[in-house]
Amino acid sequence: MEKFKQEVDLYIQFIKLEKGLSENSINSYKNDISRYIDYLVFQKKISDLSGVTLTHIEDFLDYLIDTECLSTSSLARNISSIRSFHEFATVEGFSKANPAELIELPKKAKKLPEVLDVVEIEALLSSPNTEKPAGIRDKAILECLYGTGMRVSELTGLEMDRLFFEIGFIRVIGKGNKERLVPVGEVAQEAIEHYVEHVRPLFFKPQKADKSKNRVFLNQRGGALTRMSIWNIVQKAAKAADIKKPVYPHIFRHSFATHLLEGGADLRAVQEMLGHASILTTEIYTHIDRSFLHQVHKEFHPRA
Structure with missing residues (x-):
C-alpha cells in the first residue's frame, strides 16, 4: 500500500x-x-x-x-x-503496459483546451529579465516551449546531443520513449543558443555532470531542472506579463498547435510535431481553429 x-x-x-x-x-x-x-x-x-x-x-x-x-x-x-x-x-516506468488504454469514455462534448493569443504569448516571452543569467535561461525555456510545442517532461529531459540547430531541428524523446524530430524557429533557436553559449557554462558543475545527464536546461546549482522549476518559471513570467487568465506550462503546447492551425498548417504535420499517436487527439485543436475562422468571418464579411 x-x-x-x-x-x-x-x-x-x-x-x-x-x-x-x-x-x-x-x-x-x-x-x-x-x-x-x-x-x-x-x-x-x-x-x-x-x-x-x-x-x-x-x-x-x-x-x-x-x-x-x-x-x-x-x-x-x-x-x-x-x-x-x-x-x-x-x-515513469512503474509498470510496463497501460491496461486502461482500451477503456472508452462515455460520449460527451469535448472541452476545448485553453490557449493564449499571440499578444499574450509575446508578453510572456519578453517578460524574463535578460540582464541576468537566470533570465536568459528562462527566456530560452519559454521560447522552447512555445517554439516546439514539447511537453514539460520532454523539455526537462532534453539533452545537449539532441540539438541539431545546423538543420533547424530538436530530437525529442516523448511518451513511451518514442522519438520525433521537431522543427525549431530562428527566434527560439537563437534564445537557446545564447543560453547554451553564455549561461549554461556558468551553471554547469562538473561534480554534478552524472546527475544532470548532460541536460540542456540547468538550475544555478548545476542540477537538471524539474517540473516544479518550470512551473515556477512560467508563473513568474505570467505575473510579470500581467496575464489575467490561468497560465501553466502545458498552455504553451495548446497555443503552439492552435496558432499553427490558425496560420493554415496541415493537421497531420501538427500531429507529427506534437507527437500524437492518433490524429484524433490533434483534431481537438481544429475546433478552436473553426472558432477563429467564424470570428474572422463575422468581423470581415459584409453579410455576416
Missing part, C-alpha cells in the same frame, strides 16, 4: 505542475485514484501496478456503477483519471 501511495503522490504532483489543473480538479483526481487503489488492494488483492489488468479496471467501473450511481460525466471523469494515472505510471 505504501508503494501505491508514493506512485499516487508522484502522479498528483505531475498533474498539478504540468497540467495546470485547479485545486478542485486535483482533489477530484486524487479522490478518484485513491478509491480505485483501495478497490485494487482490498477487493482484488493487487500489490503492484504491473498486476493490474483490463478486467480489474472493468470490474471497478461495474462496482462504481452498482454502488455509487454515478452520472455519465462522473463516470467519464473516473475513467479519465484511471487512464491518465496508468499512462503516467507507464511513462
